[in-house]
Amino acid sequence: MAEQPKIETWTGNRGLMIEEPLIFEQGMPGRCGVDLPAPAAVNDRLGGLRRKGAIGLPGLAEPQAIRHYTRLSQKNYAIDSGIYPLGSCTMKHNPRLNEKLARIAGLGDLHPMQPISTVQGALELIDQLAHWLKTLTGMPAVAMSPAAGAHGELCGVMAIRAALDHRGEKRKRILVPESAHGTNPATAAACGFEVESIPANTRGRVDLAAFRAKLDGNVAGIMITNPNTCGLFEGDFERIAEDMHKAGGFVYGDGANFNAIVGHVRPGHLGVDCMHINLHKTFSTPHGGGGPGSGPVVLSEALAPFAPLPYVVHGPKGFSLVEHEGSHGKKGASFGRLKGFQGQMGMFIRALAYMMSHGADGLRQVANDAVLNANYLMACLSEELTPAFEGPCMHEALFDDRFLKDTGVTTLDFAKMMIDEGFHPMTMYFPLVVHGALLMEPTETESKESLDQFIGSLLSLAKRAKAGEADAFHAAPRLTPRRRLDETTAARRPVLRWQPPQPQNQAAE
Amino acid sequence: MAEQPKIETWTGNRGLMIEEPLIFEQGMPGRCGVDLPAPAAVNDRLGGLRRKGAIGLPGLAEPQAIRHYTRLSQKNYAIDSGIYPLGSCTMKHNPRLNEKLARIAGLGDLHPMQPISTVQGALELIDQLAHWLKTLTGMPAVAMSPAAGAHGELCGVMAIRAALDHRGEKRKRILVPESAHGTNPATAAACGFEVESIPANTRGRVDLAAFRAKLDGNVAGIMITNPNTCGLFEGDFERIAEDMHKAGGFVYGDGANFNAIVGHVRPGHLGVDCMHINLHKTFSTPHGGGGPGSGPVVLSEALAPFAPLPYVVHGPKGFSLVEHEGSHGKKGASFGRLKGFQGQMGMFIRALAYMMSHGADGLRQVANDAVLNANYLMACLSEELTPAFEGPCMHEALFDDRFLKDTGVTTLDFAKMMIDEGFHPMTMYFPLVVHGALLMEPTETESKESLDQFIGSLLSLAKRAKAGEADAFHAAPRLTPRRRLDETTAARRPVLRWQPPQPQNQAAE
Amino acid sequence: MRYLPLTDTDRRAMLAKIGVPSVDSLYRDVPEVAWQGGPIHLPAHQGELEVERAIGAMAAKNLGTSSVPSFLGAGAYRHHVPAAVDHLIQRGEFLTSYTPYQPEVTQGTLQYLFEFQTQVCLITGMEVANASMYDGGTATAEAVMMANRVTRRHRAVISGNLHPHYREICETHARFLEFKLALGDPDPSGSEDLVGLIDSETSCVVVQNPDFFGHLRDHTKLAEACHKAGALLIVAVTEPVSLGLVQPPGAMGADIVTAEGQPIGNALTYGGPYLGLFATREKYMRQMPGRLVGETTDVDGKRGWVLTLSTREQHIRREKATSNICTNSGLCSLGFTIHLTLLGEAGLTRLAEINHANAVRLAERLSAIPGCRIATDAFFNEFTLVLPKPAADVVEKLVQKKILGGVPVSRLHPKQPELANLLLVAASECTTDADMDALVGALKEVL
């Protein structure tokens, strides 16, 4: 390809990659992207609180807005573009059927405070989804309202603490393995616990001895991810759970990696007391550039009574919603409300559609293929990369940066070079237990052809790194809408919003 | 920007621009993008005509298909990407409301052969749209079924011939100005006429004298575009129409450029006998990469009786559809059927939504802004480019290639350079009456900011061409998914379909 | 006005640059008499909500096929289209692009059209296909005109069991291009024999398979007869899903295959926009109407696609073009090709099997109703039901019961009283047992 040294354009555009200013730099008074009729003439009842002064919002016509967001979208990588092997994030295909169903009349247009008699189908849907989740996890109860994984963690840890309170115990500590996701310690702290870290053993699992050493009557529980964030199954899980239960504590399962074991392993049979399920991971609801998610929490018999409000119950007159303590006849011990209304209904619809589409047979195949894909990556990439641990992995393959030793190339450089190759990089520098970690989760929706291309490219990059091409890596990415960005200055002198060129604008009118 | 001389990737991908093979190169037996239940067991009634041998279709899973078409789409320029000033094509903003409405239950799911009693709303919609079209053109009738502009031309010219037949006249010739779109002569020929070309005068209009010289009793009519394809209003239109009528012929108006005059000029008042309206131009139904369109034809009293079947009529019992001669009581003189069913209903819905959104006031503003934008382009670009004609233009600005004289840069080179700048080129080498034509139609949905950027860029390119940078122009485009393609070989040794690597595959099974 | 980005300030600045006082003065070439200064007698602009309400109110007056049991066919078929299809065709880069005149920035459109052309060849069993026509009917008329060009003859034999709309479109063109048509009579028994109508003037014979009444026929013999007489065989297909299960026209010796592509990937939408498929033998390639996409390479040697053989087309050849078509059915072909990609070999076959099985079951149940009889022995997903009464009346009575029971043959053949009692009934993968129960039950009541 005969590319010239420099191809500058007057516009700054580069063919189909078009530069796009901020909406605030395009707005003009007198322009509007909607047409609204004149309001009826009334005497206002604003109690003298009418806004003084302009808001400062820009005016764009609809064609400008469409173009703005289209152009922005074209600067994004997505699952729809290619492999997105962000470990721990389960970036799988998001079926469009689910998008369609979440919008149909009778679901998309339901108000959360409609009379219960008018939402029987909605409650049935929540109940159905709950049934799938309970069956797949082998757990007797599920709290549906948490908004995401981290919110589910709050829910679970609060349930643990509520149960301990109920017992009259004031346990202060939660154990969290080193390899845990940051939300785990943050959650424990947000529920008033002290966090105690447990190291990993050389096999990438929780160090059983270390765990036992920390276990005492002051431990409320452990938050443990299985398969863990090294992509490995915690073979000692049952033992850990048994010990924890003997010590009077509870086991919080972080279910972010449920995709590896769905249909094969019911966490309830491993001794889990509560576990969140990221519907936006295992059950394919789209990540949407950062959310929304949904994090239902399955609960053991021991914790079920403390489940948050509201919840759906089924009675002779159909479904109903328990929104208040005692409103369903019995004085429960729910720890209270965690979220407005009933939870992430839009995600429930998508997740249920996904489950019904796959069925029990398909979900097991999902796990099989996810694990197969990861092990295939592991086997093929081990030619040049250095696996962090031995043995088969689950749904993600973890490498450390030994293969980059003395090359002058870091994990970050390697990732940036992958971007030029047309891939989204894997998760980097996480989990913390591995040096310069590269955590790759292909998911089951990646074809072998896609994996083979990814493998071929990564092997070639590893060879180039070892061959001394560090400069190319440092310069990467070079084919993207923006190249490496200055994050240091961004944090040192934060500019978190656009400011009008003349500040007096704001005060005008 | 510190771009290296050559940045090769192993994959061939370039960051977000990802190479994509053909579906046939990705398919695998045993893979499928749908799940269908097993058919009920029956004894087939195929009369022994069951397919022998495989079809040869590739199997892709849904995630692969989504990625395939997403990646393909990312190799396209569109109105949603930026200015698309293809003269004569009216590439204006396509409102998403219209897409939504074309799909609602009760419209998107109507079968064309439902009983009339079950489609009263659909017929009402067609009738409403017809009313708008007749009112805006000042014409008494409209044939709704033509599928596109060229199909509308067939409809109109057939109506002319049917009227002449009715009169018992066998006129043989149709006059078509040199500047006409290719469909005009092609249509006349397809209706059995000889085509006679009329030259343009130095002002870019039909040469009145030449027209009169060709006019005789053997002329069936003239096909004339107004504003014409030079973007100019045919000031002599009335005279031409008058002369034509006096000579016993008819006037076909090509309404492709109606956007310039909608709300201001009713072609019926200029003496038009029939005129197609490209709903996919003036009335914003999307071009869809080549179609579908819709080309209703407004008709004068003289031609209305010959309108094609079917058509909607309104009676005491509501709307009905005349699908057969005589089926509505009277023996008409319709020239017959031109299209299956009732026409491009999906486009009718979109066009009516567009018209209602703009309203009478908005449509006039559409024309004003379209004309203003084109004249603004003309005024600003004339600094460096050479306008083909003098005076204000209508909705498009026409330049010739005099400004490129002796630069070694052709109109084509100039267009290819615009692509690197992030623009879709204008129409080139059309109309034929201008040397190396550059025909720019910005449309009213382009903002001034967008035009200013376009102007700045084109002026800079013109200067570079004049400054001797021909090589850069010859090498353009360089920033696109593909660079200039070899059209000669494509036509000389046509490869119009993928062929399996081993032809024996086809015969297998 | 939400679609108009110019502000009054912009307009003033632009007029100043142009050097005119007002936009009206840019219209100076428009004669007074044609200038409409006064009000237009049409409503003023409205917001989205108002427009949605108005069009929604019209939609509410219709009985949509998705809301009731429906057995309508006769050239347009409702199938379940995967959600991915409609999602993808609405991507702005597809939806709001024009005909791919600048191949460097329209490789997306060009590649899918190349894939589409190949798929059409595969399912029809033909060698080359174009990038689409308006619909099945217009494609068939174009095929006749192409056969005239190829054979330099001017007489087409048209089966009486060709869809009446297709036949009528051919008649219209024949009238103006002054070629002859030999028209067969409708034959609900399915035993029409056209060989006798072929003569040395005949450019082509046009049949439909399955035909208008649903009959599947083997046209191999007819093809031989055509070829012997120097004529082409044109086979029209109104339901391309049948090609998943039935011998394709190419295997029967067809020279041109036309089809209505709507049933794959496209909604019913009361009759349009639909999708004309057009395929033929390689030797006739340069006589084809419509656009063609061909493979080539760019200056860097990379594979790419371009519009090709445009010297056949109106924008180059003007009055000598093979057709006047310009805008075709681009986005409908995208819907078609995406749906067919999702189906693939296994899916199309399975889909066709389900359609056939449901139709067979429905036919069996309907034929058991006293007074009813199936006139079609071999069929795909549609057949002719002989009723004891005029079908149009029966259909009206079924509407009262909120059933769209089929298409009365008299709707399309109103002048043949002998066809009055015939009802075309279609089934598909969307037909449930409950739908069949409803139809059978209702028919028993109204007959």
Place this chain on the structure above:
Amino acid sequence: MRYLPLTDTDRRAMLAKIGVPSVDSLYRDVPEVAWQGGPIHLPAHQGELEVERAIGAMAAKNLGTSSVPSFLGAGAYRHHVPAAVDHLIQRGEFLTSYTPYQPEVTQGTLQYLFEFQTQVCLITGMEVANASMYDGGTATAEAVMMANRVTRRHRAVISGNLHPHYREICETHARFLEFKLALGDPDPSGSEDLVGLIDSETSCVVVQNPDFFGHLRDHTKLAEACHKAGALLIVAVTEPVSLGLVQPPGAMGADIVTAEGQPIGNALTYGGPYLGLFATREKYMRQMPGRLVGETTDVDGKRGWVLTLSTREQHIRREKATSNICTNSGLCSLGFTIHLTLLGEAGLTRLAEINHANAVRLAERLSAIPGCRIATDAFFNEFTLVLPKPAADVVEKLVQKKILGGVPVSRLHPKQPELANLLLVAASECTTDADMDALVGALKEVL
């Protein structure tokens, strides 16, 4: 299985490469007891059509707000969302992208979040805003915890007219983080005075505006009292459309503004996913929860955006983070920002005016019904109607007439019998005269 691209051939080849005989052997670390070899008691896989039917059947059992006159509010509001919004948020590059961790290939997400942050600042009158929280309620609880951090105090005063869900979420967190709450009583008269509850321990006062009963209040004085006592004023907004017409909390002296963003650009969908807005003063920036996007430049000097100040967040700071939030409401913020871009200054103002005007007209008509009274003097688009009977019963009777007449206060405050007759009634630009006629007529009948 349509979502799974591996074929059995692939699987065999891959197992061979890995060197294991079967996938099961990759699960060798799973203990026997936990391994589920047998069947799972759940249905098998289904096609799109079947899934659509099953979920469609559930939807059909509900009474959607778009099908009947609806006056529901109480923290979630139906507005007309332009079609462009839903189209754009479904673009795969937005929909199927993750949190923008690799800024070079996620400038699209980063730029719209930067614009979103700015818009939130502008409408609330605040200085910095984050990239979203789960919803208005959780954002409000986070605000309280942030106020505790900022002031190093542990007592929050909560208005009795804060949405009960918001209050309950605060109570939950207070229980586990062991901070104190001083809770006001619900006050439908709108004359609650919280100044007396502020003491030297108080970290913040939380009010809602318009409040749960619809009252608009000027909190300038309250802000002053807070600031004098060293506490922060937190203002929650459940209906951000109000900010087009009403003085923003920033102008009243609020230190943190939280809001439910759903009403702009997002569907109701039975309560979620919604969108928590969170804005504050610049000086508190480093105590904010949630993600923040900041402006910077790339190595070529071009402007670009990155996630910034992540040292506040869990993935860096773990147990010392300002919040445990990770996944937020990304796509909902996209819907919000697109809708607000389309509205712009003129559109938001006009939309707010229409909402208010419709609510005023509705209030006037309802107050004329014998036995009915409006308890709210100053309001935006929602007010409290005092009925002569328990509101829950009345609402049930209205359902019989296919009217969703409002939210009974008792649904959210079930333990206060004195509130039993109160009904929250909301209007919007979607409320037609016919809707109002229907409600007024029906109320007259059922009362």
